[in-house]
Amino acid sequence: MGNTANFARKACTLFALSIGWTSDAIAAVSCPSPIALSVGEIDRKFEQRKYLVGLTAPLRSEGRLTATPEAIVWHMLEPFDVMLTITPDAITQSVDGGAPKAVDRGASALTGTIARTLTGLMRGQWSDLEATFEVEGLDAETRTAWTIELTPLEPRLGGVIGRIAVGGCREVDRVRIEHANGDRDEIHFEPSQPGAEAVE
Amino acid sequence: MKMARAISPVLLLLAVALAAFYAAPRLPGRVNTDILSLFPADRQDPVLADALRQAGREASNRVAFLIEGGSSKARSAAARRLEDMMAQTGIFAPVAEDTEVLWHWLFAHRATLLCPEDRARLLDGRGEEIAGEALRRWYAPLGGARSEFLRSDPFLLTARLVDCLAPGGQFALQRPDMTLVAGRITKSVYRLDVQDRVARRIAAWRALPESQGLILNRAGAVFHTTYGADRARAEMTRIGGVTAAAILLLYWLMFASLRAPLIAATMVICSLTAGTAATIVIFDQVHVMALVFGAALVGMVIDYTTYYLTTGFNSELRSVAERREQILRPLTIGTLTSVAAFGALLVFPVPAFRQIAVLGGVGLVTAWAATLTLTPVLERGRLRRGWGAGVIRRTVGRLLSRSASWRVVMACLITAAIIATFGYRDSHVLDNVREFQVPSQELAAEETQVRAALGFAPSGAFTLVRGLSAEAVIEREEAFVAALAKQVGAENLSFAASRVAPSRSRKEADASLIAGALIRPHLAAFLERLGAGDIDAYDGAPAIQAPPRLVTALRGATEGVHWSIVPLSTPMIDAALLREGPELQIVDPATRYSSLMADYRRYATVGLAIAIASTGLFLLLAYRQGQALKIMLPMTMAVILTPALTMALGMPFTVFSAMGLFLVVGAGVDYALFQYEYPQDKGTWTSVGIALAAIMTCISIGMLSLSSVLPVANFGVTVFTGISLSLILSPLARHWK
Numbered sequence: 001m002g003n004t005a006n007f008a009r010k011a012c013t014l015f016a017l018s019i020g021w022t023s024d025a026i027a028a029v030s031c032p033s034p035i036a037l038s039v040g041e042i043d044r045k046f047e048q049r050k051y052l053v054g055l056t057a058p059l060r061s062e063g064r065l066t067a068t069p070e071a072i073v074w075h076m077l078e079p080f081d082v083m084l085t086i087t088p089d090a091i092t093q094s095v096d097g098g099a100p101k102a103v104d105r106g107a108s109a110l111t112g113t114i115a116r117t118l119t120g121l122m123r124g125q126w127s128d129l130e131a132t133f134e135v136e137g138l139d140a141e142t143r144t145a146w147t148i149e150l151t152p153l154e155p156r157l158g159g160v161i162g163r164i165a166v167g168g169c170r171e172v173d174r175v176r177i178e179h180a181n182g183d184r185d186e187i188h189f190e191p192s193q194p195g196a197e198a199v200e
Numbered sequence: 201m202k203m204a205r206a207i208s209p210v211l212l213l214l215a216v217a218l219a220a221f222y223a224a225p226r227l228p229g230r231v232n233t234d235i236l237s238l239f240p241a242d243r244q245d246p247v248l249a250d251a252l253r254q255a256g257r258e259a260s261n262r263v264a265f266l267i268e269g270g271s272s273k274a275r276s277a278a279a280r281r282l283e284d285m286m287a288q289t290g291i292f293a294p295v296a297e298d299t300e301v302l303w304h305w306l307f308a309h310r311a312t313l314l315c316p317e318d319r320a321r322l323l324d325g326r327g328e329e330i331a332g333e334a335l336r337r338w339y340a341p342l343g344g345a346r347s348e349f350l351r352s353d354p355f356l357l358t359a360r361l362v363d364c365l366a367p368g369g370q371f372a373l374q375r376p377d378m379t380l381v382a383g384r385i386t387k388s389v390y391r392l393d394v395q396d397r398v399a400r401r402i403a404a405w406r407a408l409p410e411s412q413g414l415i416l417n418r419a420g421a422v423f424h425t426t427y428g429a430d431r432a433r434a435e436m437t438r439i440g441g442v443t444a445a446a447i448l449l450l451y452w453l454m455f456a457s458l459r460a461p462l463i464a465a466t467m468v469i470c471s472l473t474a475g476t477a478a479t480i481v482i483f484d485q486v487h488v489m490a491l492v493f494g495a496a497l498v499g500m501v502i503d504y505t506t507y508y509l510t511t512g513f514n515s516e517l518r519s520v521a522e523r524r525e526q527i528l529r530p531l532t533i534g535t536l537t538s539v540a541a542f543g544a545l546l547v548f549p550v551p552a553f554r555q556i557a558v559l560g561g562v563g564l565v566t567a568w569a570a571t572l573t574l575t576p577v578l579e580r581g582r583l584r585r586g587w588g589a590g591v592i593r594r595t596v597g598r599l600l601s602r603s604a605s606w607r608v609v610m611a612c613l614i615t616a617a618i619i620a621t622f623g624y625r626d627s628h629v630l631d632n633v634r635e636f637q638v639p640s641q642e643l644a645a646e647e648t649q650v651r652a653a654l655g656f657a658p659s660g661a662f663t664l665v666r667g668l669s670a671e672a673v674i675e676r677e678e679a680f681v682a683a684l685a686k687q688v689g690a691e692n693l694s695f696a697a698s699r700v701a702p703s704r705s706r707k708e709a710d711a712s713l714i715a716g717a718l719i720r721p722h723l724a725a726f727l728e729r730l731g732a733g734d735i736d737a738y739d740g741a742p743a744i745q746a747p748p749r750l751v752t753a754l755r756g757a758t759e760g761v762h763w764s765i766v767p768l769s770t771p772m773i774d775a776a777l778l779r780e781g782p783e784l785q786i787v788d789p790a791t792r793y794s795s796l797m798a799d800y801r802r803y804a805t806v807g808l809a810i811a812i813a814s815t816g817l818f819l820l821l822a823y824r825q826g827q828a829l830k831i832m833l834p835m836t837m838a839v840i841l842t843p844a845l846t847m848a849l850g851m852p853f854t855v856f857s858a859m860g861l862f863l864v865v866g867a868g869v870d871y872a873l874f875q876y877e878y879p880q881d882k883g884t885w886t887s888v889g890i891a892l893a894a895i896m897t898c899i900s901i902g903m904l905s906l907s908s909v910l911p912v913a914n915f916g917v918t919v920f921t922g923i924s925l926s927l928i929l930s931p932l933a934r935h936w937k
Contacts (some may be wrong), residue, residue, distance in 0.1 A: 050339070052347040055732045061339045080336045095336065131276030131379070153280065156296055183347050 006129060031169040032099045034146045035138055042067040044121050045190040053182045065122065065189070071117045086115055121150075121166050121175060129169065132157065133164070148188075209574045214469045215317055216566070227476065229487040231392045234427050250758040251664050252789055255765050258753050259660065260389050262400075263292075263420035265381040266650045275379040278411050282363035283381050285401045292393060294383040301748045302366060303358070303470035305700065308745055310357040311719070311738040312711040313702070315364035316685065319710065322717040331355065331722040338730060353622030354726060354733040355469065355718065365699050373376045378653055392429055399426050418643065419650035427819035432488065432909055446899045447502065453588025454892060455509065463578045464505045470570045473502045478772055481553050491902070492554040492912055497560060499897030499923075500867050501567040506896060507531060507874070508575050510889035512582030513589060520576045528572065530873040533822050535568040537815045537873075539631045540864030545862060554860065560866070582662035600887035600927070603879060603934040612932065616837050623844020630852035631798040634790055635911050663766040663776050664785040666793050670755070673762045674703040676783055680776075681766065687775040694769040697754040701747045714738070748820040775872055804858030811865045831876045835868035839885070842922040856911040857918040864922030867897055871926055872933035879934040894927035 026085050043066045049058040063076040072086040073097040081096045092100035126138055126148070131151035148166045162179040166172055171192060177185040218424075265282055267275045288293040306313065314322070321329055334355045339343045345356060387394045400416075405411055439924055451461040472494055479486050505531075511523040543562075545557035604612075630636075665680060667673035676699040685693055703712070719738050727733035746752075754765045768786070776786050812832070819828045839861050843853045873889045877887040902921070903914025 021462050050345075052345075052350065054347050055730075056351050057731060059730075076340055077338075079339060082336050082340055084340070085781035095333075128272045131274075153276070179240070180345065181346055181348060 015070075027184060030081055031145055034168070035126065035136075041069075042119070044192050046123070046187050048185060050186045051186070058186075065119070067119050067122065072115060074115055091115075102117075111160070116174060117161070117164075118187075120162070121171045122172050124172070207932060209570075209577050212470070212566075212569055212573055212586055216473050220473045223473060223477035223480055226760060227486065228482050229391065229393045230480060231488060231491065232388075232485050233390045233395075233425055233432075233488045247666060247758045247761050247763050248664060248785070248787065248792075250756055251662075251763055251765055252787065254753065254756055255787075256789060257388070260421035260425075261386070263383060263422055264383060264650050264654070266419075266653055267379040268415040268417065270375070271571050272379070274410060275414060278405075278408070278414050279379040279381050279407060279924055280397040280403050281300075281410060282416075283383075284385065285405050286381070286398070289397045289401055291385055291387045291397060292383050292384055294381070298384075298749055299366070302700070302750055303362060305745065305748045306365065309354070309707075310353055310361065311714050312707045313361055313365070313700070314710045314714065315360060316682075317364065318360065319713065323715045325717060327718040327722050329361075330718055333469060334728065335729065339566060341889065345677040350730070350737075352731040352734070353735055354723070354730065357714075362421070366695075380653075385420075385422055389420070389425050395422060395426040395429055398422055399430075402656055410786045412801070413764055417646040417649045423643050423646075423736045424637075424639055427643055428637055428909070429488075432907075432912070435907050435909070435912075439906060442496075443577075443900050443903050447896060448893070450895065450899070454586045455583040455589070455593070456586035457583050459579070459645070460509055460583055463509070463575055464502050466578060466582060467505045467567055467570050467575065468498050468501050470574070470821075471497065471567040472561040472734070474566040475559040475561075478562040479559045480560055483551065483555055486559075486834075487552040488909065489552050489856075489859075490559050492915060493560060493863075494557045499919075500564060500847065500863070500898035502868075502896040502900065503893035504535075504567050505575055505868065506573040506893045508571050508890045509579065509583060510589075510886075510892060513585050513888070517866075522834060523577065524572055527715060530870070530877045531568060531571065533819070534628040534870035535875045536822075537683075537818055538564050539809040539870050540814050540818055541865040541869075544807050544814060546778050547810065548800070548807060550803075553859070554818060555606075556862075564866075572692060580583045592891055596891040600875070600931055601930055602890055604931050609932060612837070612929065614843055619848075620840055620844045623841075623848045625845075626847070628847045628850070628852045629798075629801070630854050630910075631794050633793045633797060636854075638908070638910075652764045658789065659905075660693055661768045661773055661786065665764045665785050666783050666785075667762050667764065669761075670762045671703055673755075674698050674701075675705065675762050677764050677766060678706055680779060680784060681780060684775055685738040686774060688772055694767045694772065695750065696766050697747075697751040697764060701751045705759045734774070801858055802857040804855055804862075808839065808858060808861050808865065811862060812839065815865060815869055828876070831869060831872040831933045833932045834872045834926050835865060837932075838864055838868050838922045838925035841925055842918055845925075846917050846921055851914065854911065854914050856914040860915040860918030861922060863901070863919050864926060867923055868926030872931040875930045875933040890930060891927065894923055897923050 008191075020123070038167050043064070045062070045064050047060070047062040049060050051058045061076050061080075062076065062078045064073070070087060072082060075081075075083045083094045083097075083100075085092050085100060092102055094100040117129065117132065126135055129150060130153045131134055133152055135147060135148060135149040135150055145167060146169070150164040150166065150185045152161055159180055162177055163185075165176040165178075167174045167176075171189075173191065175185075175189075179185075179188075265279075267279050267282070269275070270278075280554065283294055289296070292717060318330055321327070332339065334357075337356050337359070349356060349358075385394065389395065402416070406416065412936060447710050448458075450457065454460065467616045475494065475497065479490060492658055508523065509526045511526050513522075514526070515708075517523045518524055539561045542557045542560040545553040548554070663676045663680065666675050667676055674697075677696060681693065681698060683695045698706075715738070723737070724735060726733060754767075756763055760890070773786070780786050812835075815835075816829055816832050819831055820826070821829070841858060843863065846857065847853055871894060874886050874890050898920050901916055902920035905912045905920055907916060
């Protein structure tokens with residue numbers, strides 16, 4: 001009995017390993033290196049969950065991110081309609097489809113910096129991001145779904161943005177921002193085209 | 201006379217050594233290069249003077265570096281290194297430091313401060329709009345809301361205040377292809393040691409491997425002052441080198457010995473050391489113009505030495521005592537008249553004028569003492585007559601030894617009157633400070649680049665608000681800023697301290713409005729919707745803390761009058777001018793300083809008249825005969841003719857020309873004194889001494905005419921012309937035939 005049980009356990013383990021190997025092999029084909037990630041224009045739906053210390057449930061919002069060479073637009077649609085537009089000349093915000101209002105100074109200017117950073121992540125502009133962050137994971141040899149970690153080089157920025165983890169396969173599908181105070185933001189992006197999902 | 205003999209050369213050297221010991225370590229940190237700090241901004245209006253100084257200090261201390269080229273990673277790494285290296289100077293505060301302090305201040309006062317737009321909303325009973333915006337911000341991606349604010353600031357009022365009240369533009373770079381490092385220098389950028397520290401770090405940064413291929417654009421007064429100081433130093437080195445070589449050659453030709461120039465150099469070192477030490481003791485600093493004047497002092501000090509050394513050519517004078525006796529009276533009277541002329545500068549409440557008076561006065565007295573006591577010791581037997589001495593005696597000496605006839609005197613006076621008439625008819629006066637220093641083209645281009653990238657172009661002008669109490673000033677400023685906002689639009693307003701640290705009445709009104717129209721009616725529902733937060737988040741008085749630098753730098757009190765400065769952006773100036781009144785003054789510092797330059801040029805001209813009059817009085821007292829006033833004639837004519845001639849030649853008359861004329865009064869009278877004292881044949885060697893002294897002065901000061909810095913060139917040309925005229929006209933002081 002004991003031997004049968006041992007055999008069954010070993011067989012299960014081998015099976016599980018073989019499945020793991022197979023999925024890795026599939027992933028190696030499916031996921032190109034993050035360095036190869038190069039997205040010109042972006043049009044992705046997103047869902048953000050903001051986990052705040054002291055709040056039992058996360059603050060959930062969703063919307064659409066679009067980016068062209070001329071502008072980056074973070075458009076939150078639920079629970080509120082707020083559109084943040086960043087162009088080389090200005091950062092504006094419009095609420096409920098109203099007139100855009102300039103928000104290019106003070107605290108809002110920082111929002112612009114973060115928005116640019118995240119859009120840079122989405123486009124795979126790693127070398128540009130290396131200006132502000134220490135980027136780890138770019139040289140990962142595995143061809144599975146990858147995770148890139150970004151740590152701000154500037155301590156002051158680190159106090160605001162914290163550590164960023166970016167995951168994806170053919171494109172970025174999740175961003176997780178951990179703040180020094182224990183808060184965290186998780187943003188999930190829907191695939192821009194069928195079949196582009198990460199294989200994990 | 202007895203005093204001169206009583207001074208021991210050893211005692212003199214000891215005193216000079218003590219002065220050197222005191223001045224040498226202090227001098228590098230106490231040289232002030234700010235041309236405008238020459239003047240006490242406005243003596244009739246000390247409030248305006250203080251405000252101008254403070255505004256100038258604030259504006260001049262800002263620096264910004266814009267890094268272009270390379271990859272963003274390379275730029276960013278280079279920027280971090282630059283900020284680190286600037287921090288290592290110990291005199292650099294990055295802009296983030298000020299921003300952080302401001303943030304803490306706004307957080308502490310979040311329940312008592314309002315953005316103008318929010319005040320209008322709350323007054324209209326639209327508090328729910330602010331609550332709604334806060335809720336959107338909590339949910340928004342990248343909204344920046346943090347859990348701490350649930351307990352302390354759920355409406356995110358601090359972020360709203362930062363958005364609307366913080367100074368905008370200056371340091372908000374929106375160009376992803378550039379990297380900015382900005383901050384302020386915490387010490388005066390006009391100090392040479394500060395300039396050197398900054399320049400050394402930038403040079404070290406440029407030499408780094410990671411900086412290669414990157415372009416650094418600089419903006420800030422410190423770079424202009426460094427450029428000016430470097431140029432002045434290079435010029436001084438060049439001019440000083442040529443001067444030293446010329447003097448060395450002339451002395452060698454005259455005395456066929458290198459000992460003569462060494463003696464002269466010793467005299468110069470003694471007098472400059474004593475003069476500089478006295479200036480530092482009294483004023484705690486030395487202005488660069490006083491040092492430029494120091495170069496002029498070299499000429500006068502060499503004159504004294506030359507007078508003594510040329511007595512050695514006169515075989516009738518057998519001993520040192522006889523030789524000393526020969527020059528003692530004219531040298532002593534000459535020193536006293538020169539000191540009196542410089543003393544006239546003390547009458548003016550202009551720090552740099554007073555520094556020149558002290559440096560010149562103490563320097564000349566030291567030179568006088570050193571010439572009479574130290575020179576004979578160092579000479580060790582009279583010096584040989586060189587080839588040049590014979591040439592000068594046969595040419596210039598013979599010309600200067602001739603007594604003028606009445607006809608010649610009259611002809612000189614008529615010619616002088618004609619030249620003066622023509623020269624002054626098209627007088628060219630310059631008081632505009634903008635034209636005094638030509639900025640570096642390279643720096644100007646870099647600054648344009650920085651300003652374009654930041655979208656920030658300060659006008660330099662400001663509104664000065666006055667009142668009898670700090671509270672009254674703030675209230676007045678609030679009313680002024682509100683009225684201006686209506687006219688030019690809030691977006692065109694620059695920073696005003698009252699927006700961040702308002703009057704007590706405004707603060708109380710805003711606190712009551714925030715509590716009554718926002719917190720009480722909306723906070724509970726807001727927290728319920730958010731799902732967390734502290735209902736007492738806005739309770740309690742704000743923590744007391746000192747206002748941020750941004751506020752204190754714009755406020756002050758002078759002689760019981762409180763004041764504040766509101767910087768004006770270019771679109772604000774015209775609107776602000778309409779509101780000018782007794783309590784609100786629009787000030788353009790450049791225009792103001794130009795008008796002060798004009799005032800001080802006039803004061804200096806009056807001072808010259810006083811110096812000439814006091815010299816005449818002194819001569820009358822010394823000689824007790826009206827004839828002695830003839831000594832005044834060459835110098836007075838030189839002082840009148842010099843501006844006429846220089847203006848006719850295209851050199852404008854400035855306050856610095858007037859300062860140069862003081863030197864003409866001091867040195868010019870010496871030549872005439874020797875002519876008056878030795879009108880007989882034996883005076884031929886005296887004439888050689890006079891000629892040689894004048895040539896030395898013309899070389900040492902005249903070389904300054906070649907400077908590219910207008911004030912220095914102005915000074916040099918004036919002294920050169922004045923001294924030359926004093927020499928040429930000096931025979932008029934002899935007996936008229």
